Amino acid sequence: MQLPGERGRSPNGARPDRSLTVDWRRREVLRGAGAAGLALGLGACGDARPAVGLPPAGARPSLVPMRLTLDQLIDVKCCIRPLRAAGPNLSAERLGDTLVIHNYGHGGSGWSLSWGSAEIAVGKAMSTLPREVAVIGCGIIGLTTAVVAQRAGLRVTIYARELIQRTRSFRASGSFTPDSRVALAEPAGPAFGDLWEKMARLSWKAFRTYLGQPGNPVEFGDSYAVSESPITRRHWPRDPAITGSWKPGGLPQQNSEFGHYNDRIKDIMRQPVDLAPEENPFALPYAQRSSQMYFNFASYGHALLSEFFAMGGHFINREFHEPAELAGLPEKVVIHCTGYAARDFWRDDTIIPVRGQTGWLVPQDDAHYAVRHHNLSVHSKRDGIVVMNNLDPSGQDIGEMLGVGDSMELPDRGPIEAALKTLQPLFGRGGRS
Ligand SMILES: Cc1cc2nc3c(=O)[nH]c(=O)nc-3n(C[C@H](O)[C@H](O)[C@H](O)COP(=O)(O)OP(=O)(O)OC[C@H]3O[C@@H](n4cnc5c(N)ncnc54)[C@H](O)[C@@H]3O)c2cc1C
Incomplete structure (x- = not known):
């Protein structure tokens, strides 16, 4: 059986021109999707307009479909985000004659803010x-801090x-x-917004120096959001029915307590654009496209x-048990x-664990892009x-x-298999699963 992403023969046996592949597959998508239970927007997926070479502006891009079958699943990794209500700890303190500068607690943004935080x-x-x-x-965080210190002319020893x-860093997903x-908006306060912006802008600049390097440690790619209904920006208003707050223990009680700062760097991050029906290569009627910077862990870690x-x-491979050892x-x-280990090691119980996990499928070199559906x-x-x-166990x-x-x-x-289906x-x- 031919998998959706394979460049081979089309259903009628002919070898398809690569630029046409999405169109014949689209028909298959439309036929197969009802059975899979997705509410597909058939009306929006109209006639086929084959592109030759680069599609003209406004034309439907020729995407090779991803193979999302269970037989491609090779790993599931779980990791904990180190969230602090007040944002990452970048304070300094003295331990005897040693100056300790903290750099931990970056929540779900450690890769993204690493260079700025290190600076x-x-x-x-x-x-x-x-x-x-x-x-x-x-x-x-430690590795970028070490490299930044070296670039500043210091001799550096990493103990870890x-x-x-x-x-844990290697169990993340790897996007900017x-x-x-x-952070949580209220305890972090407005000053954190300024610090965050500085970290984000410094990081963005630093990442760009890795673009195009051998092994592609850092890359840009298209990222699509697709939906059955018009896509609007997610907004979580305060739920008045939830009376608790982060205050007693730093643990957020609802979405509206999280801080959001991306608007501060709108000028450098590509904003999503709505795709017209004739530009939409997916089997749902609404789609947006933006550009996403991301990291390939193997080559970036190696670099x-x-x-x-x-x-x-x-x-130096070493485990510390008490701060005094430093x-x-x-x-x-x-x-x-x-990172998250500072909760035990430094006895920082303001660090809140936020569990997350990722599934990993066999790499597919002819399809480098991202898709989000809700x-x-x-x-x-x-x-x-x-x-x-990122749905809870009840969906x-x-x-x-x-x-x-x-x-x-x-x-x-379980949740990874459900997402694939x-x-x-x-x-x-859809393949056999
Ligand atoms: C599912 C998921 C997806 C994510 N995706 C992204 C993403 O796309 N983009 C993004 O920016 N962020 C993402 N994150 C967040 C990111 O992974 C974290 O913010 C980041 O990994 C934190 O890095 P760290 O260096 O502080 O901690 P860690 O990676 O935990 O490193 C801690 C280091 O300290 C050492 N250590 C710990 N305790 C001791 C001790 N007692 N003695 C000696 N050494 C010690 C460890 O060995 C390790 O070397 C994601 C997180 C999750 C859970």
């Missing part, structure tokens, strides 16, 4: 004019229990999502580690980047097609409240 932490370290620093932790490939569960070691960095290190300036998404990257199901969309307060880090295939019909006949 701020290293800036604080430079205030004492050190020659060398220790960085505790080698997730995305795990190298980046074994950290700088205001995802990064960062290579840069760190090439600049003379040292890595004062015993030879380096008298220490940047502390242990709160289910697939993103085809070079390191695999990442699948997320409800509870927005950013999903996983809040949940520190259970075992993966659960729902998303398959958007792309083709």
Whole structure:
């Protein structure tokens, strides 16, 4: 049986011109989707207009469908976002004669804010004019902090229990999502908005220096939102029926408590545009397209580690049990980047766990783009097609409240399989599952 993404023979046996593939598949999508239970917008998926070469402006793009069959699922990873109501901790404190600068608690935005956050932490370290620093932790925050410190001329030793490939960071999804569960609006306050914007802009600039590098550590791709009904910006007004608030323990009680800051960087982030019916390559009547910057973990992790070691960095595999141990290190300036683990290690119980998980399908090199249908998404990257199901177990969309307060880090295939089954019909006949 031919899978939806395969370039082979069309249903009538002829080899299709690649630029026509979506059109014959669209007919299959429309036929198959009803059975799969999706309310498809048949009216909007009108006549086929084959494109030759680059589609002219306004024409339907020729997308190779993603293979979303269960036989392609090769991994399910679970991870915890380190959310702090007040936003990441970038404060400094003294432990004896050691200056400790914190850099942890980036919620669902650690990859995205890493460079900017590192610049701020290293800036604080430079205030004492050190020659060398220790960085505790080698997730995305620790590693970028170490590289930024090296670029500032410092000798750097990373002390960590795990190298980046074994950290929670490597269990994320890997897109530029700088205001995802990064703080709660009220406790973070307006000053955090300014800090966030600085981190986001510095990071954006730094990521761009990795575009086009061998292995494509950082890339841009099209990202589509598709729906049965017109797509509007998600807004969660305060629910007056919920009387509790974040105040007693920093634990958000409803979506309206989260801080949102992306509007501050509208000038650099591409905003979604509505696709006209003749531009919409999907089997649902409404679609939007934007550009998304994203990270390929394997090559990006490798690039960062290579840069760190090439600049003379040292890595010491070590686990710390008490903050006081940091004062015993030879380096008298220490940047502390242990992420969610700071809750135990630094006894910071303002860190709230926010559980999340990703499914990974075999990479599909002929289809690099992302699709979101309500709160289910697939993103085809070079390191695999990442699948997320951000609905609660009853299938409800509870927005950013999903996983809040949940520190259970075992993966659960069920929601990933459910997401694949729902998303398959958007792309083709669906495979055997
Ligand atoms: C499902 C999911 C998807 C996500 N997607 C994205 C995304 O698309 N974009 C984005 O920007 N963010 C995303 N995130 C958030 C992101 O993963 C985190 O913000 C980020 O990984 C935090 O990195 P970190 O370096 O602070 O922590 P970690 O990756 O946890 O690294 C901590 C480091 O500290 C070390 N360490 C810990 N304790 C000790 C100790 N006691 N002694 C010595 N070493 C220690 C560890 O070994 C490790 O090296 C996602 C999160 C989840 C859950």
